[in-house]
């Protein structure tokens with residue numbers, strides 16, 4: 001399990017780096033001057049999951065619950081990640097690097113989810129919830145042809161992806177310490 | 186006249202658990218002027234006032250652990266008020282996850298190793314940051330130059346807390362500094378200068 005956890009942490013770190021770079025690239029190319037950040041106080045589709053908001057909260061929550069939250073957040077990104085890959089192909093002049101990152105993030109997130117399911121399975125054999133989380137309400141209406149609204153919706157999704165991938169990375173690093181080194185953390 | 190607009194709100198967190206914001210006051214219009222910082226987080230409709238104007242010095246606001254959440258966008262504005270009116274700054278948007286600037290690394294020690302000849306640089310993680318629990322992940326960078334040289338040479342140390350330097354000239358006096366950052370944060374200041382005299386037979 002220690003080995004599995006090491007790999008999960010490396011993978012989540014990598015996914016967050018990619019998400020962060022993708023957000024920054026998109027932000028520089030499309031969002032500057034459009035005031036997107038003002039609107040990004042809109043909540044993310046995963047905000048109802050009530051994940052810990054600081055170190056104390058993350059350390060007080062039982063590690064089983066934190067592991068399950070990580071699974072839920074990961075699962076809730078299945079559909080939106082597919083949408084990001086599709087959408088980026090429709091954005092005018094989107095650089096190849098953004099497309100490549102979107103595809104890579106989708107693949108690596110699937111790998112991370114599989115790894116996390118294995119880890120949770122080892123702690124609690126047979127207790128692996130397999131609920132489908134459809135917290136995401138789907139892509140914006142097809143009839144939104146307004147370029148600016150489409151770009152904003154995409155920007156917002158990338159912002160949420162960066163945030164959630166950072167959360168997952170941070171929670172996994174805390175969990176690794178708690179589960180591998182116990183009260184020494 | 187009414188006060189000028191407070192400007193350049195800058196926020197930093199030394200450990201991803203608390204943060205501070207500073208602003209530039211703008212002109213006071215020649216009258217006694219009061220400043221207040223207001224903030225709200227995602228999903229909140231109303232603003233709250235800065236919980237602590239003292240801890241981080243003049244024209245600042247300190248958010249302790251109780252007032253700090255990560256992964257939410259803070260909207261921050263500063264009001265300047267004198268008897269002729271109030272002027273509000275442009276809003277600043279802050280996600281604490283992305284404003285981390287650690288303190289510099291501590292206890293930088295330098296020692297000469299003979300075989301093969303090289304300089305061993307060691308250091309400790311910065312104060313405040315909780316590295317042990319995994320809450321903060323720290324990367325380091327080392328720079329060094331001969332006192333005679335103009336340019337620094339910089340080496341990436343990754344997550345290690347020591348680094349071996351081989352390319353040094355014998356008989357010269359070197360300056361060494363270390364800095365750090367957490368993933369996707371800002372680089373810290375460089376640690377205070379440390380000095381070492383490289384032996385003649387190096």
Ligand code: NA
Pocket residue numbers: 162163164165166167256282
């Ligand atoms: Na984030």
Ligand code: NA
Pocket residue numbers: 237238239240241242243244245246
């Ligand atoms: Na102050």
Ligand code: NA
Pocket residue numbers: 053054055202249250251252253254
């Ligand atoms: Na807090």
